Amino acid sequence: MNALNSFSFAIIALAGGVLAVNGLVTVGVIVIFVEYSRQFTRPLNDLANQFNLVLSAIAGAERVFSVLEEKKEQADEQDAKVIDWEVQGNVQFQNVSFSYDTTPTIQDVTYHVNAGQTVALVGKTGAGKTTMMNLLTRFYELDEGEILLDGISISTLTRDSLRENMAVVLQDPFLFHETVLENVRYSVPEATREEVIEACKLANAHPFIRELSQGYDTLLEDGKGISQGQKQLLSIARAILRNPKLLLLDEATSSIDSVTEMHLQRALDTLMQGRTSFVIAHRLNTVKNADQLFIFDDGTIVEHGSHEELIDQRGVYYELHTAQQFD
Structure with a gap:
């Protein structure tokens, strides 16, 4: 025109x-x-x-x-139990199988994680790592087998009470068009200002928040105005504020530079203390200190053990680790 x-x-x-x-x-x-x-x-x-x-x-x-048109989440069973005990964090996967369609995604997976342990799920894209976390949070239901939390099948528990004991830190955290304070408080709406600030200090987010124009009252316009690493720190602060027994980290440090990764790793170390933690990571240097590493391939566990044990085996994990050393 x-x-x-x-x-x-x-x-x-x-x-x-x-x-x-x-x-x-x-x-x-x-x-x-x-x-x-x-x-x-x-x-x-x-x-x-x-x-x-x-x-x-x-x-x-x-x-x-x-x-x-999105399907509603399946309702809890009428006799589903509310978690009314102090969760310890013992998790068992027993002969777990799952498929999105006719093609199996997870095939007969069995492993045990003790309370307070950190386990890393390692493997190529599409190996089934994120699916395992989705099954633990009951975003999907199992085809076969069962998952136990402190010896109780999670299929017998209400989803709300199960998820109240979890916190998830994703690769790309979502921030609302709200202040920094309200974005962190999202995980625990009734938290006080002092509790939010303490969580941010533990997450190493307090220094950069103080430098914002209005500190904790600075309005974040859909996450704009702060870096990806700073978004992750706020996401970690959310998780710390929630104080969960189970922690799920899905590629939490994959889209940031090495310097920021060091700050994030210190915050994550604080967050994982005393909690059963499941970590998905492609950067293997971030999971070397995990208590157990499970190597997935086509929905099955092909190797498991500590970093040192898997290096000595010179198998799939050794090849992945060696390839990253020369990247």
Whole structure:
């Protein structure tokens, strides 16, 4: 439309200039014709703008309907139990199998994690690591086998009471259009300001928050204005504030630089103390100190042990570790 406006203006100005030089029309007539041309193209411009609005509305409607059509989470069984004991954090996977469709994703996986241990799930993309966490949080239900928490099958527990004892730190944490204080407090809405600040100190987030224009009252516009590493620190502070017995870390340090990773690792070490922790990581240097490492391939555990034991075996983990050393 802008091109059409410019083209019509050029034609009228050129033709009008020639006619005016020859005394056939006055400058006023030329001005009138320019205005007429604008009046002629204005409805076309408005129509084009309305068409763009319609396309934007259709795209937005598709996203809204995709949410509305999302299947509701399966309701708890009528006899499901609420966790009313002090969770210790012993977790057992017994002959667990799961598939998204007809293709098996997890196949007959069995392992045991003692309370307070840190375990790392290692493997190539699509090996089934994140699926294992989704099964533990009951975002998906098992096809076969069972998962036990302190000796009790999690399928017999209410989802809410199970998840109240967990905290998840993802690769790309979501921050709301709210203040720093409210974003951290999201995990425990009734937490006091002092408790939020203490959690941020433990997460090493307090120093950068103090440097923000309004400190803890600084408005975060959908996470804009702070770095990816700072977002992760706020996510870790959320988890510390929640004080969970089970901690799930899914690629929490994968999208940051090495210097920021060092600060994050110190915060994660604080967070994992005394908690049963499951860590997914492609950077193997971040999980070397884990109590156990489980190496997944095509939904099965092909190796397990400590870092030193797996290096001595010179198997899949050794190859992955060696490849990263030379990257």
